[in-house]
Amino acid sequence: xxxxxxxxxxxxxxxxxxxxxxxxxxxxxxxxxxxxxxxxxxxxxxxxxxxxxxxxxxxxxxxxxxxxxxxxxxxxxxxxxxxxxxxxxxxxxxxxxxxxxxxxxxxxxxxxxxxxxxxxxxxxxxxxxxxxxxxxxxxxxxxxxxxxxxxxxxxxxxxxxxxxxxxxxxxxxxxxxxxxxxxxxxxxxxxxxxxxxxxxxxxxxxxxxxxxxxxxxxxxxxxxxxxxxxxxxxxxxxxxxxxxxxxxxxxxxxxxxxxxxxxxxxxxxxxxxxxxxxxxxxxxxxxxxxxxxxxxxxxxxxxxxxxxxxxxxxxxxxxxxxxxxxxxxxxxxxxxxxxxxxxxxxxxxxxxxxxxxxxxxxxxxxxxxxxxxxxxxxxxxxxxxxxxxxxxxxxxxxxxxxxxxxxxxxxxxxxxxxxxxxxxxxxxxxxxxxxxxxxxxxxxxxxxxxxxxxxxxxxxxxxxxxxxxxxxxxxxxxxxxxxxxxxxxxxxxxxxxxxxxxxxxxxxxxxxxxxxxxxxxxxxxxxxxxxxxxxxxxxxxxxxxxxxxxxxxxxxxxxxxxxxxxxxxxxxxxxxxxxxxxxxxxxxxxxxxxxxxxxxxxxxxxxxxxxxxxxxxxxxxxxxxxxxxxxxxxxxxxxxxxxxxxxxxxxxxxxxxxxxxxxxxxxxxxxxxxxxxxxxxxxxxxxxxxxxxxxxxxxxxxxxxxxxxxxxxx
Amino acid sequence: xxxxxxxxxxxxxxxxxxxxxxxxxxxxxxxxxxxxxxxxxxxxxxxxxxxxxxxxxxxxxxxxxxxxxxxxxxxxxxxxxxxxxxxxxxxxxxxxxxxxxxxxxxxxxxxxxxxxxxxxxxxxxxxxxxxxxxxxxxxxxxxxxxxxxxxxxxxxxxxxxxxxxxxxxxxxxxxxxxxxxxxxxxxxxxxxxxxxxxxxxxxxxxxxxxxxxxxxxxxxxxxxxxxxxxxx
Ligand SMILES: Nc1ncnc2c1ncn2[C@@H]1O[C@H](COP(=O)(O)OP(=O)(O)O)[C@@H](O)[C@H]1O
Ligand SMILES: [Mg+2]
Numbered sequence: 001x002x003x004x005x006x007x008x009x010x011x012x013x014x015x016x017x018x019x020x021x022x023x024x025x026x027x028x029x030x031x032x033x034x035x036x037x038x039x040x041x042x043x044x045x046x047x048x049x050x051x052x053x054x055x056x057x058x059x060x061x062x063x064x065x066x067x068x069x070x071x072x073x074x075x076x077x078x079x080x081x082x083x084x085x086x087x088x089x090x091x092x093x094x095x096x097x098x099x100x101x102x103x104x105x106x107x108x109x110x111x112x113x114x115x116x117x118x119x120x121x122x123x124x125x126x127x128x129x130x131x132x133x134x135x136x137x138x139x140x141x142x143x144x145x146x147x148x149x150x151x152x153x154x155x156x157x158x159x160x161x162x163x164x165x166x167x168x169x170x171x172x173x174x175x176x177x178x179x180x181x182x183x184x185x186x187x188x189x190x191x192x193x194x195x196x197x198x199x200x201x202x203x204x205x206x207x208x209x210x211x212x213x214x215x216x217x218x219x220x221x222x223x224x225x226x227x228x229x230x231x232x233x234x235x236x237x238x239x240x241x242x243x244x245x246x247x248x249x250x251x252x253x254x255x256x257x258x259x260x261x262x263x264x265x266x267x268x269x270x271x272x273x274x275x276x277x278x279x280x281x282x283x284x285x286x287x288x289x290x291x292x293x294x295x296x297x298x299x300x301x302x303x304x305x306x307x308x309x310x311x312x313x314x315x316x317x318x319x320x321x322x323x324x325x326x327x328x329x330x331x332x333x334x335x336x337x338x339x340x341x342x343x344x345x346x347x348x349x350x351x352x353x354x355x356x357x358x359x360x361x362x363x364x365x366x367x368x369x370x371x372x373x374x375x376x377x378x379x380x381x382x383x384x385x386x387x388x389x390x391x392x393x394x395x396x397x398x399x400x401x402x403x404x405x406x407x408x409x410x411x412x413x414x415x416x417x418x419x420x421x422x423x424x425x426x427x428x429x430x431x432x433x434x435x436x437x438x439x440x441x442x443x444x445x446x447x448x449x450x451x452x453x454x455x456x457x458x459x460x461x462x463x464x465x466x467x468x469x470x471x472x473x474x475x476x477x478x479x480x481x482x483x484x485x486x487x488x489x490x491x492x493x494x495x496x497x498x499x500x501x502x503x504x505x506x507x508x509x510x511x512x513x514x515x516x517x518x519x520x521x522x523x524x525x526x527x528x529x530x531x532x533x534x535x536x537x538x539x540x541x542x543x544x545x546x547x548x549x550x551x552x553x554x555x556x557x558x559x560x561x562x563x564x565x566x567x568x569x570x571x572x573x574x575x576x577x578x579x580x581x582x583x584x585x586x587x588x589x590x591x592x593x594x595x596x597x598x599x600x601x602x603x604x605x606x607x608x609x610x611x612x613x614x615x616x617x618x619x620x621x622x623x624x625x626x627x628x629x630x631x632x633x634x635x636x637x638x639x640x641x642x643x644x645x646x647x648x649x650x651x652x653x654x655x656x657x658x659x660x661x662x663x664x665x666x667x668x669x670x671x672x673x674x675x676x677x678x679x680x681x682x683x684x685x686x687x688x689x690x691x692x693x694x695x696x697x698x699x700x701x702x703x704x705x706x707x708x709x710x711x712x713x714x
Numbered sequence: 715x716x717x718x719x720x721x722x723x724x725x726x727x728x729x730x731x732x733x734x735x736x737x738x739x740x741x742x743x744x745x746x747x748x749x750x751x752x753x754x755x756x757x758x759x760x761x762x763x764x765x766x767x768x769x770x771x772x773x774x775x776x777x778x779x780x781x782x783x784x785x786x787x788x789x790x791x792x793x794x795x796x797x798x799x800x801x802x803x804x805x806x807x808x809x810x811x812x813x814x815x816x817x818x819x820x821x822x823x824x825x826x827x828x829x830x831x832x833x834x835x836x837x838x839x840x841x842x843x844x845x846x847x848x849x850x851x852x853x854x855x856x857x858x859x860x861x862x863x864x865x866x867x868x869x870x871x872x873x874x875x876x877x878x879x880x881x882x883x884x885x886x887x888x889x890x891x892x893x894x895x896x897x898x899x900x901x902x903x904x905x906x907x908x909x910x911x912x913x914x915x916x917x918x919x920x921x922x923x924x925x926x927x928x929x930x931x932x933x934x935x936x937x938x939x940x941x942x943x944x945x946x
Contacts, residue, residue, distance in 0.1 A: 606809075
């Protein structure tokens with residue numbers, strides 16, 4: 001024991017003194033190790049916070065810790081969609097059963113049923129919405145013909161429509177310059193133009209006053225289709241037990257509006273999605289420019305992108321003009337003139353041009369004027385809180401199903417409001433999802449039973465039942481079918497107003513928990529009490545499902561995130577690859593330096609061996625040298641890496657300068673965080689590489705024979 | 715009583731494709747307490763013989779016994795221990811550890827052996843520093859010393875474990891004759907006082923004169939073993 005201790009002491013002494021004696025070599029190896037540790041610490045802490053961001057975004061907004069779906073599914077569950085669109089999942093026929101079985105598994109906190117899909121939403125273009133209002137005004141006047149207030153409203157509305165027609169005519173004239181007047185569809189365009197001109201002349205409006213319904217008919221059928229901005233948009237939604245969803249995903253909050261009342265139909269639009277796709281483009285552009293200016297200190301004068309946005313804003317002033325009826329336009333003029341210090345009498349188009357003539361000096365002021373003076377008069381989002389919207393989606397049979405749901409608010413997720421993952425998916429009640437998908441809900445089960453008795457059959461095949469269900473449209477039903485495979489825009493738009501009344505009863509009916517649970521879901525999110533035990537729980541959930549014969553596949557959130565998760569995986573792969581390359585090079589350099597050191601010391605090592613030092617002594621000596629260098633410089637590198645991370649954090653993080661980065665960072669900037677594991681991992685890695693690179697030189701040292709000390713040449 | 719038995723030892727080196735017969739059948743017995751000189755011209759096999767006796771090399775054929783142990787039957791580790799505990803080496807080119815002080819160089823084998831207290835080690839090292847006449851250089855690095863002084867350190871290091879046998883391969887070759895003389899005197903002193911067995915090679919007749927016996931080898935064979943009458 002004592003002998004070992006003495007030998008170890010002299011071993012350490014020689015090793016350390018050798019390090020000092022060959023300073024240059026020590027510093028070279030040390031610096032390589034230092035840079036390596038630095039890269040690993042900074043890289044892994046960036047990766048860790050990307051991971052953490054993704055984890056929070058995915059687990060907190062849709063994923064939970066585990067996901068289950070039918071093992072009979074053709075495709076894989078991809079919560080955020082794959083390259084080929086949404087996952088092809090076989091439905092889980094009775095969610096209640098899943099909830100019952102899996103709810104008993106230890107560590108399972110909650111099970112939230114889901115069905116994710118894309119759907120078309122009729123937003124109605126301005127023309128369409130205004131005409132709907134005009135029809136309402138006409139109806140009111142017919143109900144109370146003498147009401148002066150109603151008449152004034154109608155007149156203002158008419159003036160609005162006339163303005164829209166004028167704007168449309170202008171737009172069409174501009175568009176025509178671009179197309180060949182004698183080309184294909186030329187005759188169609190001529191006919192369209194004739195229709196528009198017909199509606200623009202005073203005679204049409206005199207006739208309108210005589211027979212408003214015929215006039216409306218003409219406007220709706222002939223003129224509306226000419227409005228160029230599309231009247232529908234795609235949304236991605238998750239149909240779910242909304243109450244359970246809001247409880248399970250604690251970060252979820254209603255940004256505007258209210259929560260969907262318990263058990264009722266309704267939709268919460270993804271806030272992120274709304275900002276990007278539903279917001280009035282002018283407002284959106286202003287937001288974007290402000291963001292770039294405030295956070296990245298970008299300047300309109302310098303950045304081509306900002307100049308493009310300014311130009312875009314200017315050219316879209318017409319969209320604002322179209323939204324305002326003459327009374328509102330006058331009010332807008334009254335507000336904007338003093339705010340913009342415009343000459344008296346300047347009209348709205350000129351005022352808007354002035355407002356959107358943005359530069360770095362006036363931006364902040366004009367931004368404020370826009371939001372304080374103009375925005376309150378505008379429909380800022382194509383869909384507003386309180387609207388009832390029609391959602392259409394191709395059902396299982398390929399035919400379109402549609403439901404009307406009330407927009408209760410926008411949904412966003414605390415702390416990750418700007419994440420590209422959370423907040424892009426809208427949340428819809430489960431019944432509406434089932435209707436859209438054509439799955440049998442409890443309502444339909446009743447109907448199915450009725451059909452069954454009518455047909456006198458005890459056995460009805462699923463296809464037959466569905467055909468019977470979807471073939472005709474019962475009174476008060478929301479489900480309709482179009483046989484057309486293509487999207488019929490007119491029909492979509494028709495959904496906006498027409499169906500509202502009819503569906504009223506169903507819209508406000510509250511469903512019981514029973515009804516919500518007993519029915520189809522495509523997948524379900526499982527939230528755990530202790531997310532740290534995810535592996536163990538995954539196995540337990542799978543086992544429980546198998547035991548109950550549920551035919552479910554259980555995957556973790558990372559797998560469920562599909563492309564998103566793979567992207568992070570890819571990124572990590574790149575980092576690891578870079579680290580491997582670096583350490584590969586480091587290994588070679590360190591190895592070379594150590595081999596040279598070992599060769600230079602052959603005589604010394606031989607002498608020690610002759611005097612009586614064992615092989616392990618000389619090998620140990622070399623390893624101590626390299627390990628000491630690695631640990632000292634590795635720690636220094638890790639500390640330096642910690643410093644770099646601290647500096648990055650202190651200066652506000654690494655800004656996300658592109659959409660991709662924004663998405664990756666789950667927000668506007670990446671705040672890397674030092675994880676204990678990343679430091680330990682980096683040290684282990686550095687040490688491993690150093691020791692590995694010392695192995696060959698150590699082998700050389702081991703093979704040095706004492707004879708070599710005897711040789712006379714020095 | 716013999717400490718070394720060498721019987722019919724041959725050593726063949728392979729130099730490329732040619733075989734070099736460094737030793738062609740050497741037999742030899744060395745008794746405890748001898749002060750033996752191995753003499754012969756350059757290339758005669760002196761170093762080879764010492765390497766075999768010192769257990770740093772193995773014979774092609776024949777038997778080498780050190781302290782009654784057949785060295786061919788010992789493991790690498792056991793041979794190392796044998797060198798550590800039984801044998802002291804003095805190299806022609808001194809071979810000191812550059813990063814250690816003179817004191818630490820001498821102490822080195824004691825630390826490898828272990829078992830002594832710090833005070834015991836210091837006593838031994840200091841005793842040898844005095845005995846070899848470099849008492850004031852204990853804290854110096856080898857590079858700060860002259861050749862003769864370095865060889866004294868090497869002698870002290872070889873003796874510090876009180877080995878039964880000390881091997882020295884041309885210990886005076888790199889020294890001027892006066893310094894060489896002093897080193898030989900020093901070794902002779904140790905031999906007389908402690909009865910340590912010394913085997914040293916040389917081709918310097920003046921050095922040989924101090925030996926109790928001379929083994930003359932030529933061409934890998936022992937030509938003659940002569941006693942130097944005066945010191946027998
Ligand atoms: N490692 C070796 N490889 C090949 N030949 C060697 C080796 N060592 C010694 N020899 C040869 O063996 C012979 C004896 O050498 P050596 O024992 O060193 O003689 P000395 O020490 O008497 O000068 C010489 O001819 C020498 O060239
Ligand atoms: Mg020689």
